[in-house]
Amino acid sequence: MRTFKPFRYAVGAALGAALPVFIATGSAFAEDEPLAAETVQAVLDNIWVLVAGILVFFMQAGFALVEAGLTRAKNVVNIMAKNMADALIGILCFLAVGYAFAFGGDGWFIGTSKFFLSGQAPFDWGSSGVLNLSTSTFFFFQVVFAATAVTIASGAMAERTKFVSYLFFSAVMTAVIYPVVVHWTWGGGLIKRINIGDAVYSDFAGSGVVHLTGGVAALVGAALLGPRLGKYDANGKPRAIPGHNIPFAVIGVFILWLGWFGFNAGSELAADSLVMFVAANTLIAGAAGGVFATATVWLKSGKPDVGMAGNGVLAGLVGITAGCGALNFLGAFIAGAVAGIIVVLAVLFIDRRGIDDPVGAVSVHGVCGLWGLLAVGLFARYDDAFLGREKAGLFYGGGFDQLAVQALMGLIIIAWVGIMSLITFTIIKKTIGLRVTQQEEMEGLDVHEHGSPGYSSELLGMS
Amino acid sequence: MRTFKPFRYAVGAALGAALPVFIATGSAFAEDEPLAAETVQAVLDNIWVLVAGILVFFMQAGFALVEAGLTRAKNVVNIMAKNMADALIGILCFLAVGYAFAFGGDGWFIGTSKFFLSGQAPFDWGSSGVLNLSTSTFFFFQVVFAATAVTIASGAMAERTKFVSYLFFSAVMTAVIYPVVVHWTWGGGLIKRINIGDAVYSDFAGSGVVHLTGGVAALVGAALLGPRLGKYDANGKPRAIPGHNIPFAVIGVFILWLGWFGFNAGSELAADSLVMFVAANTLIAGAAGGVFATATVWLKSGKPDVGMAGNGVLAGLVGITAGCGALNFLGAFIAGAVAGIIVVLAVLFIDRRGIDDPVGAVSVHGVCGLWGLLAVGLFARYDDAFLGREKAGLFYGGGFDQLAVQALMGLIIIAWVGIMSLITFTIIKKTIGLRVTQQEEMEGLDVHEHGSPGYSSELLGMS
Amino acid sequence: MRTFKPFRYAVGAALGAALPVFIATGSAFAEDEPLAAETVQAVLDNIWVLVAGILVFFMQAGFALVEAGLTRAKNVVNIMAKNMADALIGILCFLAVGYAFAFGGDGWFIGTSKFFLSGQAPFDWGSSGVLNLSTSTFFFFQVVFAATAVTIASGAMAERTKFVSYLFFSAVMTAVIYPVVVHWTWGGGLIKRINIGDAVYSDFAGSGVVHLTGGVAALVGAALLGPRLGKYDANGKPRAIPGHNIPFAVIGVFILWLGWFGFNAGSELAADSLVMFVAANTLIAGAAGGVFATATVWLKSGKPDVGMAGNGVLAGLVGITAGCGALNFLGAFIAGAVAGIIVVLAVLFIDRRGIDDPVGAVSVHGVCGLWGLLAVGLFARYDDAFLGREKAGLFYGGGFDQLAVQALMGLIIIAWVGIMSLITFTIIKKTIGLRVTQQEEMEGLDVHEHGSPGYSSELLGMS
Amino acid sequence: MKLITAIIKPFKVDDVKDALKAIGIQGITVGEVRGFGRQGGHTETYRGAEYKIEFVPKIQVEIVVDDGAADGAIEAIKASAVTGKIGDGKIWVTDVERIIRIRTGEEGPDAI
Amino acid sequence: MKLITAIIKPFKVDDVKDALKAIGIQGITVGEVRGFGRQGGHTETYRGAEYKIEFVPKIQVEIVVDDGAADGAIEAIKASAVTGKIGDGKIWVTDVERIIRIRTGEEGPDAI
Amino acid sequence: MKLITAIIKPFKVDDVKDALKAIGIQGITVGEVRGFGRQGGHTETYRGAEYKIEFVPKIQVEIVVDDGAADGAIEAIKASAVTGKIGDGKIWVTDVERIIRIRTGEEGPDAI
Numbered sequence A, B, C: 001m002r003t004f005k006p007f008r009y010a011v012g013a014a015l016g017a018a019l020p021v022f023i024a025t026g027s028a029f030a031e032d033e034p035l036a037a038e039t040v041q042a043v044l045d046n047i048w049v050l051v052a053g054i055l056v057f058f059m060q061a062g063f064a065l066v067e068a069g070l071t072r073a074k075n076v077v078n079i080m081a082k083n084m085a086d087a088l089i090g091i092l093c094f095l096a097v098g099y100a101f102a103f104g105g106d107g108w109f110i111g112t113s114k115f116f117l118s119g120q121a122p123f124d125w126g127s128s129g130v131l132n133l134s135t136s137t138f139f140f141f142q143v144v145f146a147a148t149a150v151t152i153a154s155g156a157m158a159e160r161t162k163f164v165s166y167l168f169f170s171a172v173m174t175a176v177i178y179p180v181v182v183h184w185t186w187g188g189g190l191i192k193r194i195n196i197g198d199a200v201y202s203d204f205a206g207s208g209v210v211h212l213t214g215g216v217a218a219l220v221g222a223a224l225l226g227p228r229l230g231k232y233d234a235n236g237k238p239r240a241i242p243g244h245n246i247p248f249a250v251i252g253v254f255i256l257w258l259g260w261f262g263f264n265a266g267s268e269l270a271a272d273s274l275v276m277f278v279a280a281n282t283l284i285a286g287a288a289g290g291v292f293a294t295a296t297v298w299l300k301s302g303k304p305d306v307g308m309a310g311n312g313v314l315a316g317l318v319g320i321t322a323g324c325g326a327l328n329f330l331g332a333f334i335a336g337a338v339a340g341i342i343v344v345l346a347v348l349f350i351d352r353r354g355i356d357d358p359v360g361a362v363s364v365h366g367v368c369g370l371w372g373l374l375a376v377g378l379f380a381r382y383d384d385a386f387l388g389r390e391k392a393g394l395f396y397g398g399g400f401d402q403l404a405v406q407a408l409m410g411l412i413i414i415a416w417v418g419i420m421s422l423i424t425f426t427i428i429k430k431t432i433g434l435r436v437t438q439q440e441e442m443e444g445l446d447v448h449e450h451g452s453p454g455y456s457s458e459l460l461g462m463s
Numbered sequence D, E, F: 001m002k003l004i005t006a007i008i009k010p011f012k013v014d015d016v017k018d019a020l021k022a023i024g025i026q027g028i029t030v031g032e033v034r035g036f037g038r039q040g041g042h043t044e045t046y047r048g049a050e051y052k053i054e055f056v057p058k059i060q061v062e063i064v065v066d067d068g069a070a071d072g073a074i075e076a077i078k079a080s081a082v083t084g085k086i087g088d089g090k091i092w093v094t095d096v097e098r099i100i101r102i103r104t105g106e107e108g109p110d111a112i
């Protein structure tokens, strides 16, 4: 339906002619023709996916707050700058080539058309080739996902990575590494060639595509960087480096949860009855993750650490992301609860292994991302995640096929992202360098990399 | 409408067969059949209520920020932990039994079926039994309301309550106390048996159900706990204990206001023309509350306290919550303005009576919740709040009936919640104890209850 | 579609009669009549614009955070109070008279009816006279725009303006100055009388109406106030006064960007295929603005200042606001990129000229607002912004007409807002005074104007 | 004249101030410090890991008094700052050669 | 050598630093403190209730100088920190027995 | 007894504490200060404009020790706080006439 702003009528009159409407949209219809319900449904599909995409976009603020809260004050500008910059770069890189690599055709490995969205009608319903979504809608939704995937690594690499090096990595991640994984799953690549028995790989909203991908890159980055100064004592025992602003971290978790409703429920890519079900699953799994992580850390350390509770919520959300359409409420609860337990153990394990991940990104996104994939194989009940059959999960009598294909694809993602990240970070390390100097790290990245501190006190700050 | 992800087509082809679509949804239709506009409307109803529910969910962050901002730095982790934990627990308890108690049948007192949502088709439009809403949609919307109701008390009980005791209370609140009140009003319980003349009790979005309920529990909790150390001097004169982060409090108010649009306008439980009207009323009443609270505190103390202005906004919002569909713009303005004045007086009054409510929760939610119920009796103009007649308000010639039934139900809620909270808190007090030790309170709950402070300074924090 | 809450049925039964539904809405239909797809579309139009308006509302929190972050801790309560108060006042003033001046008829200068929304059916679809929007919907969307326009000035005038004087200005701005500009463009006033050749002035979402207007008022205010104490040294060289909380500023930028999707895409005032295109353009332009501003400040000062990067994002968003429907993706990229460069140069230029604008509001909203208007003249490709023709932009062969009419209207807005602001601020200055005393400014506005500091440390704060 | 420096527990600062005011002391300067001593620190946990805090928050109180007033001031601080629990802190006294009131330029006891 | 301690108004810190630099002082240590004195505190309001702030923010300046330089330094501080309004603060002087530069181990006047 | 005051680089505080503990010092008070000295400040940029920070963060360490323990303490601080780079800081010593433990009222060396 073409719409006019109020003055439009008047302008038409003033110019003495009804101005023709030039733009042709999929839903355009002549005034006399009755509007088809299908058209309204198409509008609604696109509106919903847009709103969901807007929620996903807002996750950037959530990541920034969680990462800032769990790190030190002297690096808060750097964390903020990285979270903003990777979104900016991610948007532009994905627009330029990432979208094309992901959705430009159905070769098994990589897409090869639609660079810069060229030749894509931006308005028409269905012009993206995906259901009723217009190119604009689908691009919007996909690009905010890309921005999410890249930002995961920033937390694990916090407080010691050179800013410019991180920018370079962000570009590679959103231009190549991530889009290829997308292509394999949602772009119709690898997924079509890999099936075990009846079982087709299923990752509804991206436990694997987004979170495992982000988590593996985070792991490689953190490992190559080495731990922050002072993180391990002389005997290699990890020491706590408390975050400087816990309220930031908790508000960040709430914002991420908010965004996750868009992330998961929007991934239906249409407005239908699965959307609300997915949202309810997302709510339940997040709550279960939080409760079980709190209980786990409470039992292990005697205190209900709220940062860990927040990690638990995020773990639960990551754990349900693949199966948010396939698992029933009970399955969502279990997937979330298990993720909540796993994440605490993983954080403590990784810490002890000499990998310094200040915010637990590897555990939350990497470990629980993999868990999310497997959870589909275990608990898949419905066929809302494009599984091809009901009750595909092991516990619903579906046998091991689904579990196996989930694990297989998980391994492939780990291999691809691991190798590509390793190459990227190694090139960076050999050329511009990956890590700031010892002095910069001790005095804080904010002043050295960005010019001034995040918290200026007027009193003695100026001259 | 069933939808497919892009690769789906390919998968179907790869597997050599169009995969059947297993899930039956209320809106499912064969491809050849034309789509009915009624179906699209059902989708739209559910999408809107979901979006509204997502906004309500986000109110958790708002509560956390308001409460954190108006209390001291040494307890900020505890406030955050309570706000997160009560949401987590609330979601699970409401899922398990709360929803059943609220909506499981229409006995006058309590629902008795639908525990764990068992036997409820999650997808189909209208499967919740409420208009077009699917079980998933309606559950989502109701459970985020429950999380809101429970979180109100945490502010009034801030800075001195044992964490584990608060968790216990949260569970009882969301499992029993709150669901019963819901059942009486929105679940079709008591409300059907209580009418005065023509007048049926009306609480569109929950001035009574949510806010009065939360406020009464907050009052009982704060009274049983006693004031914070140092809150009253030797002569019992209240002393100010300034909040540690006013920007947090103000941003929290904005987030709550944002969520309130979902809270009130989503309570229509459908997408129709009342929704926007309710949103406009919500905007107007909040603004009026803020302006009149600012003016009141300015006149009384000589300074425009911004925390109180924020309380005023919230008071205005609480004040319009019951009548957001029944009052016209003028009524909304008056309801909000009066709430803004009331809240300031109530805060000062309660403070002087020896009840220590650090954030004004009792005044905002309890006192103005009751006012919101009465405002319907005074100013109801439209029959959008299921009143059964237009112009039911006293000032529109509707006589005293509506006012009386509103007051009656308000008193019943106060009695129920008051008694139940008293029992719950007393049991807690006699068993695990309600309050932290004096040393813990002085040194801060963060370190003692949660292990570490909310704001760590690197310099001298580690060893 | 009239909807009932669950108990409603029961109530009806209890009272022994189906209660008649009193309210007549545009979409009301008898139960037997089939629902028209046009009606559902109307509901959808209104729901979308409401959701967009809710997002715009949330920009208040974004402005508050950006402004608080870039100023000093001693004035943080004041900044918060101004951001809250101008919204409160703006809502009420626009309700009372602003809406009427903007949309009450089509005289060339100012509207003259609809004061207090009197006589406007609040519910019916299309009752606002604008497409399918009900009065409630359209009012909601317009009033949150007004609140945005007024809040722009608070940043430029930060840290030295008397609170009561700012309130007075806010009232004049939302009651008169801004509504007149709206009337000229979206209200069908001046715009109908001004056209150059075929070219009709186009400002889709308000680069001119909102941002240029806010920016010019900000400039006049900042100039009349004079710089903050200590901003310039004895030789008139500007000195840096670092903001006290950079994370606040960055989160504020993310919130503003979030809101901007509502701001721009909601300005279609309908749910159609342009909406998603506009959102995609908004995303691209913001990203381009951020990247190019970062690069510019990096080149000029050697450091990637994150506050400036944030300004760049906002500049990009302002730059695409007028042309978000008319420019294609490439155009959006260019408009944003150029705005990102402009804003850095403008901030440095204005700083050197003795105008003290602590947050860069004049540069972001004023300078880039004008750029946004001109960008339409240069790059207009589509006729989605009610241009009356495709390819109106200079670079698409449209000649200079469009550019000229854009510039002309920009100048008119500058003149009107400049003169009106000058008059308003001068009256304030001569009567109640515009600026706080030197002591108040040095010790902070928080304690002096609002009673207590924004950040209280318990230790030595109380007695 | 003497400079009396006291390290006390933070929540005692009001009591000490009141006690000093009560005996006629008209000027006090306080600052936030952290102390390490017999009291030892305490263990905190963060994300499930323990760590030790050795420096605990204290308040440093400084007053310059006339020689004759020193003993009274010390007694007042002792009496008001004591809890009897480890970590109550120290008072130490150093000699002050000159003291000047900036506002007036007055020197010596008059400047206190 | 002498340790000169000055309690000054916060916004005077740059002036004092410049004045000390001007007379050749090469090292200054400053800290944030709060003071109670003749200036009294002020009343604040929070949520409509009044409360009294008795400790006002001050800056403590510490410089160690050679005996001969003490008077000049005191004069410089006095001149640059004065506003003539109550609360300008104090300067007090104590004797320093040793001073060492950590970097080099130098002692005495050379270490200043 | 002596009061030893040291101005050190912030990241050296743990080393100094450990060194002092190692030689049997049982009480330390530390505070955050800012220092101006030979080290000079540094230039920061904000929104594209440069500005100079002249005061750099330092930690002030104060310990009261028995006369005989002073030299050892000074040596310990010197050894643990030195980096050899400009800005390592100073140590100065003043005489303490009395010291009292608030908890017990003990005076003199016993109170340390």
Ligand SMILES: Nc1ncnc2c1ncn2[C@@H]1O[C@H](COP(=O)(O)OP(=O)(O)O)[C@@H](O)[C@H]1O
Pocket (backbone or CB within 6 Å): D007, D034, D035, D036, D037, D038, D039, D040, D056, D058, D085, D086, D087, D088, D089, D090, F026, F027, F028, F029, F030, F062, F063, F064, F065, F101, F102, F103, F112
């Ligand atoms: N020798 C000392 N020099 C400087 N400060 C000290 C010294 N001993 C103790 N303090 C300060 O006094 C505080 C209390 O001392 P502590 O030994 O813990 O308890 P107590 O004084 O009750 O024996 C310490 O935290 C420290 O700040």
Ligand SMILES: Nc1ncnc2c1ncn2[C@@H]1O[C@H](COP(=O)(O)OP(=O)(O)O)[C@@H](O)[C@H]1O
Pocket (backbone or CB within 6 Å): D026, D027, D028, D029, D030, D062, D063, D064, D065, D101, D102, D103, D112, E007, E034, E035, E036, E037, E038, E039, E040, E056, E058, E085, E086, E087, E088, E089, E090
């Ligand atoms: N006897 C004192 N001992 C320590 N500090 C003092 C003393 N008297 C004043 N001060 C400090 O000096 C500051 C200014 O003193 P005050 O009496 O208010 O003003 P003035 O110095 O102008 O008479 C106080 O806030 C306090 O920090």
Ligand SMILES: Nc1ncnc2c1ncn2[C@@H]1O[C@H](COP(=O)(O)OP(=O)(O)O)[C@@H](O)[C@H]1O
Pocket (backbone or CB within 6 Å): E026, E027, E028, E029, E030, E062, E063, E064, E065, E101, E102, E103, E112, F007, F034, F035, F036, F037, F038, F039, F040, F056, F058, F085, F086, F087, F088, F089, F090
């Ligand atoms: N004369 C002094 N009086 C007080 N503090 C001083 C003095 N000289 C230096 N300081 C403190 O010592 C710190 C280091 O001194 P600086 O001259 O920069 O280096 P170094 O001690 O290596 O020569 C300074 O930042 C300051 O805090």
